[in-house]
Amino acid sequence: MSGPVTYERKENIGVITVNNPPVNALSQAVRSGLSDCLKEGINDPAAEAIIVTGGGRTFMAGADISEFGKPTMSPDLNSVIFEYEDSSKPTIAALHGTPLGGGLEVSMGCHYRVANSKTLLGLPEVKLGILPGAGGTQRLPRLVGPELALDMITSGNPIPASKALKEGLVEEIYENTTHEELIDNAIVFAKNILVNNEHPKSRERSEKISNVSPSLFDNVIKKITPRLRGRKGPLRCIEAVRGAVDLSFEEGIKNERDLFKICHDSEESEALIHSFFSERMANKIPGMDKNTPLRPINKAVVIGCGTMGGGIAMSFVNAGIPVNIIETTNEFLEKGMNIIKNNYSATVSKGRLSQENMDKRMNLLTPTLDWDAIKDADIIIEAVFEEMNIKKEIFTKIDGLAKEGAILASNTSTLDIDEIADATNRPEEVVGTHFFSPANVMRLLEIVRGSRTKVDILATLMALAKKIKKVGIIAGNCDGFVGNRMFHQYIQQAHLLVQEGATPEQVDSVAESWGWAMGPFAVNDLAGNDVGWLIRKRHKAENYYEGKIYASDVADRLCELGRFGQKVGKGFYKYDPKTRKRESDPEVHKIIEDVRREKGVNTREISDDEILSRLHGALINEGTRILEEGHAFRASDIDVCYINGYGFAAHRGGPMWQADKIGVNKVAKEINNHRNADNLSWPESDLMNTLEESNGKLSDFVPDTSNPSKRS
Ligand code: 3HC
DSSP states (O other): SSSSSEEEEETTTEEEEEEOOTTTOHHHHHHHHHHHHHHHHOTTOSEEEEEEEEETSSSSOBOOOGGGTOOSSSOOOHHOOOOOOOOSOOEEEOOOOOOOOOHHHHHHHEEEEETTTTTTEEEEGGGGGGOOOHHHHHHHHHHOOOOHHHHHHHHHOOEEHHHHHTTTSEEETTTTTTHHHHHHHHHHHHHHHHHOOOOOOOOOOOOOGGSOOOOHHHHHHHOOOOOOOOHHHHHHHHHHHHHHSSSSSHHHHHHHHHHHHHHOOOOOOHHHHHHHHHHTTTTOTTTOOTTOOOOOOOOEEEEEEEEHHHHHHHHHTTTOOOOEEOOOOHHHHHHHHHHHHHHHHHHHHHSSSOOOHHHHHHHHHEEESSSGGGGOOOOEEOOOOHHHHHHHHHHHHHHHOTTTTTTEEEOSSOOOOHHHHHHHHHGEEEEEEEESTTTTOOOOOEOOOOSSSOHHHHHHHHHHHHHHEEEEEEOSSSSTTHHHHHHHHHHHHHHHHHHHHHOOOHHHHHHHHHHOOOOOOHHHHHHHHHHHHHHHHHHHTTTTTTSSSSOHHHHHHHHTTTTGGOOOOBSEEEEEETOOOOOOHHHHHHHHHHHHHHHTTOOOOHHHHHHHHHHHHHHHHHHHHHHHTTTTTTTHHHHHHHHSSOOOOOOGHHHHHHHHHHHEEEEEEEHHHHHHTTTSSSSOOOHHHHHHHOOOOOOOOOOOOSSOOOOO
């Protein structure tokens, strides 16, 4: 049989293999092939049992997400799974890679499951705003009990094969087998079960769903609610699993279908699916040959062992890449290494890292004062003070020591990569790697291309980002790159809103209720108000504000008083030293009053709607300007940046996605109104005007990215 699913017989066992690279997604052709091949196996008189497996790197990793939103094409996944469960010959799923979502659901329809020991099994649908819709919410609780099922389905996180074996999700696991060995083992397993002539159906199991405490579901709701930020999907997952306990299997399946449809049709799901594909799209560099060879990264050097340098070094060693950290004095080195050690120890004490793994990671870190460590490094990342002259000095020194082919990277968050590159004799090897604080935790990595940066460096860094568990986007070399350039406009509106009559508490609460992880003032306090202060001082020195609004008087005054934020216990708020809980501070309100009085502002009541419109309008306006200048490859890269680096809710899709969803013409009108009220803080965008007229979408705009270094 041709197509993505094939049937063959090995001795007396039929083997069905799905080959739909890269992840064997359950497209219509795969569903249809699974159904046809099962019939072939059942009709094959020499086959006594049937194994189903995935070719290539994984068992089926789920439904084909690109089919979502399109009319359902027969056969639907549920029917195929029932065919495997009702098969007259025993069906066995042989698992490897990542059997996820619909893939795991297929396996749960089979009578038995066996797996390679490295397999990760999960139902990640919630991450796409949906729930397992092919019986997963009904069969998983029957196999592993509702508690673990709830945990897996509401978090979307997979479990390792060893846990699946312990909990009854798989019958046998095989240590580190090749795919061929997995099939050989599955054949032996199949022959053994033939002796019993049993066809155990997950849907008929009831022992694990009897006598479930009624409080279980309420407790899970209570536990996850504070993290939902307005999302509904996880609550619907819980409702579906509750059906497995409270209803018959048939009613539970119907309930699951109804809830699936609600989730599938929701904006939450549309936004999360956009986020999923945007993250993957960000990897694609326009015009780059897919086969461009990547540079090996087997050793890194990080210069500077402060907060950023330490976090960057941790990201590398977490991925098994050895790092030398260079500092100027033993005292700095010791201080930085202690912070890293304490960070890891805290993770160990929370049970999220074993002592053995912590030791392995610490062993990969070599603190040193000797710059010769650079000589055999594949990448050198400078993470020192944000000061151009210091950076230039360091890059000249790196240039004198680094081997040919080494990547010379700066962690600058705003400075001109081309100017830094000019301090070397190999400007084409220089690039920005802008990590976000805390760098060992935050997922975003802005890869900043200078005007001469070689394209294979960009590709290598995108691959490296994935390896060190970051999400990379490529940004042009403008002031603040993508993220901070937009954030500057956003924070400026936040400051203006407070100057005009809002409070930091109101602004933060409106943003957080909408879905932001933290409001703008809370973010400033977390990141350190001194960071923005330093940039404002540089901007002032560079005459950046000429003709532009300056809205940060309150922030400046807080910094003059040393109110740098959480790290010193006070900033826009004061913080409980033990719990870090934020509280309003009358001293800050007095400063706000003083600034308003000195500036002669007639304060007014500001509505929550105006706050959202101005915060988001500022982001969208600047994002549009970045796009039209070619500093981002596509609008969705900007969404990836904001979701992974700035706490924009993934289930809101990102600022550019929001603009398209609301309608750019409508957003443009609101921005024009804000500009009419204050013509200094809303720079014009030709692209916005064009899209307003044509009723176009930002996602359809293809920028000219040939000149990545127009500084603006
Ligand atoms: N459908 C369509 N395409 C998919 C896909 C899916 N389920 N999963 C991955 N892809 C595509 C990606 O878009 C990417 O395409 P590209 O090469 O054009 O960029 C390619 O496969 C490779 O993906 P990754 O770069 O993510 O590869 P990794 O090796 O890093 O990760 C993975 C593999 C862990 C399988 C990861 O892709 C993943 O998590 N996929 C999503 C899994 C998922 O959510 N499954 C549930 C789907 S919903 C469902 O099953 C509903 C059911 O209950 C009815």
